[in-house]
Amino acid sequence: MGLASARSVALAGLDGHVVEIEAFTGGGLPRTVLVGLPDTALYESRDRCRAAVASAGFSWPDKLVTINLLPATLPKGGSHYDLGIVAAVLAADQAVPDRILDHTVLMGELGLDGRVRPVRGILPGIMAARMHGFDRAVVPMDQVHEARHVAGMRVTGVASIIDLARVMRGQPVLEPDPPTQEAVETPGLLDLGDVVGQAEAKWAIEVAAAGGHHLFLHGPPGVGKTMLAARLPGLLPDLTTTQALEVAAVRSLAGTLSSLELDVRPPYADPHHSASVPSLVGGGARVAKPGAISLAHRGVLFLDEAAEFPARVLEALRTPLEQGSILLGRTQQQVRYPARFQLVLAANPCPCGQAGQPGGQCQCAPMRVRQYRDRISGPILDRIDIHQQLQPLRRSLVHPLAGATESSAVVGARVAEARARQRARLSGLGWMTNAEVPGPALRSVLPLPQGLELLDEAVTRGSLSARGIDKCLRLAWTCADLIGKDVPTRTEVRLALALRRGEPGLREVA
C-alpha cells in the first residue's frame, strides 16, 4: 500500500487553480483508475503515463492504482497533468522519494517514449501557482524560459521521466544552452517615414497613439490605409512588465509564445475578413483558445476592409469593446480572456472602391453603396473616436524628393511625452490614457477646456451626437497633451471636432 500526492494547475482562461493529484496503490486486481472530473484528453493520460513509465525503464505498479484529482468538482482538461500523475504514482510506489512534491507544481505532457513534451498555458499556469504560494515548478525542458518569466519561482526543466526522477531524488538536471534567437520582423519595426504623403492621416495616427483612441481610416484602395495601420504599434510606448506578462500569458495559451525574452512591444493582430467568429473572439471545440481580439490585448486590432467582415463577426466585438474582456461559454465552465485592444478599421467607400473619388468611375448602384456603408453598425461606429479620410496621392507627392517625412522614432517620442502628461494628470484616478476616462469624470474631475460652445453648436446643428461630446473632450485633451498645453483651448476643441467628424483641413487648423 502506498499513498503520495503531487500538484498541477487547472486553467480556465488565464485563471488557474492548483489541483492535487493523489495516487494510491495497493489492494484489488492490477488496474488503473482515474477519477475527479477529467476530460477525454486527461482520461487518456492513464494509458500515456503507463507506456511512458515503462519506456523510461521504470515499472508501473502491478497493483490497483487509483489516481484522484482534487478538488473533485473542478473540471479538469488537457494533457499537462501527465507529469504530476507519474510523479505521484512513482512516489506512491516508493520508486522515488516524495519530499519535493508538497511544495512543487508540475506541468507537462508525456510521449509514449517517456519524453516530456511542451504544453500550452505554462506561463499562466505557473503564474497562478505562484499566486497560490508555490515557489517551485517542474516544466518541460523546452519551456523553462517561459516559466522563468514568473518572479519568485524556482523552475526546473525536465526532458524525460528520467530527469523527473533525478529532480525528485534531489539530483541536478543538465540544461541545454538556450537556442540563439534570430531577430524577427515585427510590425513595430515598420517606420512611419516610409509612408509618402498623407500628412493628415499621419497626424490622426499620432493622436490615436497618444491617447489610445479607436480609429477608422476611410479611403479608396491603394492610398496607404494598411501601411499606416501597421505602423501604429511602432508609435506606442513599451508595455509595463505586468502588461507584457499578460500579453505573453495569452500567447502561451494560444501556443504562439516563442520569444525567450519578455516581449515589451504592444501586439498587433490583423485577422482577414474571412475569419470566423471563434478565430476572432476565441473559442473552439475542445479547448477554448484565445482569438485575435485577445492576441491584440494591450495592442492594436486592425480590421482591413472592415465592411467585408460578416455582420455577426463585427457584432461580436461590441462586448469586448465595452468590457475589455470576453467570456466564452464552455460545456463544463466559462472562461474569460482579456481583450483590451485599440481598434483600427479601414474601409473602401464602396465595393469597387471608387465612389466619391475625383475622376473615379464607380460602377456600383447607389443602393449597393449605401448598403456597403451600413454594414458597419452604429454601435461599433459609435465607439470609434477618430474618423480619417485618406485621399489618393497627388503626383507631386509621389516624387521621391517630395518633402521629408518624420520617422516613427520622432513621432513616437512626442507620443511618449503626451502619455507621460496623461499619466501625471490621471495618476491616482486609475486611468492611463485619455481614451479610458469615463464621460462623467471628463466633466467633473478634470478642468473643462475652453471653447466648449463649439461642441454645443455642433450638437445643435446635428453634426455631433451626445456621446460624441465625450469623444471630442478626450480627443481635445490628447491634442493638448501632444503640444504640451495644460488644458485644451478652443484650437484643440476644433481639432477634436474635425478628427471626430472626419473633416479634412486639419493641418490648416493646426
Ligand SMILES: [Zn+2]
Ligand atoms: Zn463603387
